[in-house]
Amino acid sequence: MDGTSNVVLNETDAAPYRSDETAVLLTGISKTFPGVKALDNVTFDCRPGEVHALVGENGSGKSTLIKIAAGVLTPDAGEVYIAEKPFSRGGTREARRLGLMTAYQDTSLVAELTVADNLALSFDAIGQPRPMDLSEILDRYELPFKTTDSVSALGPGARQLLEVARAMCHEPRVLLLDEPTAALDMHLAAHLEELIKQARSAGTAIVYVSHRLEEVRRIADRLSVIRDGVLQGTYTSDGWNVDDIVELMVGAPTELEFPSRQRPSSETERLVVRDLTGPGYGPISLSVRAREIVGLAGAEGNGQRALLRGLIGMGRTGGDIEVDAKRITRRNPVAATTAGISFQSGDRAAESVYLPLSVMDNLTLHAGSAGGPFGLAVFGRLRAMFRRSAKQFGIVTASPFQPISALSGGNQQKVVLARPALRQPKVLVVDEPTQGVDAKARMDIYRMLADAAEDGTAVLVNSSDSSELAGLCDRVYVMSRGKVTREIVGPTSENEIVRSFVSAAGLAEQSTAASNHPSALTRLLSRGSSQISILVLLLLCTLLAIYTGTQSPVFWTGPNLANLLLLSLPLAFVALGQQFTMLTGGLDISVGATMSLTVVLLSLTLPDVSQGSLALAIPVLILGGLAVGGFNAFLIGVLKVNPIVATIATTGIIQGIAIILRPEPGGLIAPDLGESFSWGVGFIPFPFLVLIAIAVALELWMYRSHGGLAHRAIGFDPQASNRVGRRVALICSMGLVVCAFGAVVAGVFLASLTGIGTNDVGLGYALPCFTAVFLGGAVLSGGRGSFVGAVLGAIFLSLIDNVTPLLNLPDAAKQTLYGLVLFVAVGIYAAAERVRAGRS
């Protein structure tokens, strides 16, 4: 590998391709999110055959800019041109079709699919033919895994490499790389650099987002700096030095002023940790004294985050924690908090703030008994508490009752770190205290941590910013591969810390190839879950049928079996429709009402099977299905209503319309309809054969076709599917329409059974419909399921329906049985899912 890449390197340096036309041009781009101006009038371009680097701190707006160029986000103002063609509202699909490919930092891969499926998805989405041999792509980019590997089994480094290679294999005009080396070790990063240089010499325009300036220096032809959404300037490769660029990025002199502190004199150890172990770390022993600030350093992903969560009992498997020499016996956050450990995460949206709640609530919710006696929260006390903290820590807000989501990242973080001050914890554990925080708020936050230590608290800080640790901490533990490899005592420097963890054991990701091999059980579960549910259902049906056969002589007669199959048709068709929309993560509760409406409509339009009445009935039913499905899609897709609530609302409306059209049962439905359906081969009715054919065809479609792949991908990960250019909203809407049509067809069969227009005849089908689909192996989160399984589920439920009278069970028992079966099925599959998630 080294030999060939050297040759390429020389070529690149000798004759870089140059042109004056722009491959991608963004002019006057502005974008505002609630509470944040992410980009302000940014103009940026990249020419064919150049690497244009974009550097900036976290939250400076660089990812937003990339997402606008890629079509993921729509700018509030400004234009995007790809190959000098304007492109502003076309979305990711249009951008990719124009030749702009993006490799996202958090990737656009669907983890549950294989490498081959992910590659194929990318070609399908923009209408390019799939290459005959997908593994050739892996060979071309020297990727160390197979096309049959599941992406979830790849390490983060391998995923990132795959993401970049997949963008490159389309031979794009423009390549956007967002932090492509964030998860790579040095060896793979070097490999990636070669790939980038090859693409550049082939004339690709490459926008390279990074914060590793050394890397940028090696490969960038031009460099632009962005800070707080404003472009600070653009430099050619030889016109800049690292210090100037860092100053531009940070917006303040690089020498941040850390609060001056006395070296702690106390020798009492407040926090003592012995042999702590958990997922990805351990055994770890450390201690923090009162008044001391101790840092935790290491390359991203060496177990620091998991260790901190282990300190409050989350995911800890062994070891002891003592606070003031008292051992914490129970492993949960309640016990840790009671013992005096306060943990504040830097991942604010996910684990620390309550975005819709007010600033005051966010601050005072965990103030404990300071809020009032007997578990009360006395308003006056909370308000006084808030005023004190706001003043002390400089929290800027329009009103204490303003939702915290409207505040800037720095202000939110100040609220978070003001929480422990209200409870005076013995130990304060802080994860990434200054991520996404501007330079000024950073100073305030350092002051807050120093003040906490001053008051006697033992402070433990994890940070990926080593300069922060150097400036703030009395001691620093360096972590590598889940273990503490070094302890740096006394004043230190950023360089010393970084050197210690870089030299410690290489970087986090040593083997980036398929690092965690899934066990045989996991493979079986993930590949065969739909087949397992099919087998289980077949077995259950057989057992129930055999048992009933021994109890009742009627069961194995032709008429009874024919009746059983006929009665299963409505449920089977409505279940097929439901499974279709659930494949893309949809859900429709209104199917039962749609069936009722169909019966009512048929009672109005189909008194006999004549051409005249069919000519009326069929268009009416098609319009009905379109209207219901379209209305659901409108509510969910356009108005963004929660799907459950939306389809419950639709249920009400459809049900009401059915009642209006048929207040009382009445209106004969052509008896010929029922007779024509019961005709068939032996005791098997003809429509049942059609049903089986449709189910098998859909099953094949799901696994073999481009469309089926797209549906599964969207079900698993709509965001990734959208990023590769699949039209997620459209496909999801179509799923809802198909579901409504399934219910209409089911309604037709139901009508042939009832023979009369009744406005509530379909209502009872909502519960068994979901039961059937879940029995078949579908999951509410989408992506998984089986059409054959759904039909078998429907048959099983119809079998229960059929045998209850034969076994002399009362009719009411049926509903109870349905409910119980649903519980058991969902419970078992949920447990299987947990096993799978736990192992992969």
Added chain:
Amino acid sequence: MTSLVTDLKYRFPARYLACWGALVLLAVIVAIVVPVTFNPNGIKVVTSLAGVLALASMGQMLIVMLGAIDLSVPAIIMASAGIVVHFGTPGASLPPIVLLALAVAVVISLGNWVFITRLGLNSIITTLATLGIVTGAMAWWTGVSFSLTGRAPEALQTLANRSVLNLSASFLVALVVAGLLALVLSRTRGGRQLAAIGTNRRAARFQGVRVVRIEFTAFAAAGLLYGIAGVLVAGIVGSPDTSIGAPYQLATITAVAIAGTAFSGGPASVASVVGACVFLQLLDQALTIHGLAAGPRVVAQGVALVVAISAITLGQYALSGLRWSTRSFRQVAGSDQLEGLESSTQPAKMKETR
């Protein structure tokens, strides 16, 4: 002065006030078009059913605040009404029967609690299954009319049909309960933490909130509220049957939506829920008196739900504008904000089960 106005604006946001506006508007229209609705007897009818609906909706509200949804309300209401009728034969003492009915309601709701919060099953599936099991089991055990006579105890009927200043007993009970619930939710630590769990369960756990205890209490309280609603509706109707709970599935969800509660979980306003219930019942009563049959009334309720939720969701997204997005197709609400709001750190892979 201005800061007071700003405070009020944030403390009483438009989404909580909308149902009161709608109620006033409806009252004015009804007073002009069908004034007969407001005669003493009309008010009594509206308030008696609105009281039952308000009790059930407050239960639904507690579940929705946790980010779940309860489709089993009809079954729980029916079960408690059924128990009162089944055991309330002439001569039986009322209090133990009522206590039993309430206990059964609490137990069923706690069954939902186990499956939803402890085993992490989806709330729709769980409550749909509970609905089937309980409905079937009651019909199996007691038959459609619960007992031979099918009549609720006389004492209960008299009690439920009492009224003070034309406000029915059930409405007064609902008001007292609403007052207590509002106080608990806003003035106790546990109550405030309920909304916090609904918005960000993971953060609440990290801060040492006793999540299990609070969720348990919320589900038990919801069951209790459904139970009270069931007992009262048995008394009001006199001879209920197994379909007595049916309207309360759509109606409670509609009321909670109109009251401005977000279905992704989080804070809610008890007062607005009561207002929304009065609105729905007044609308229904006025349409009935105006001569509309059951069908159009159900449609009206469905339309009210659509309008309410669309208005609220559109209000929430007003800043980001009307744009097709993939997000709302998912049931996973909460922390996965619109793409593009740059998360401050790597996205948390550990997802909290709900």
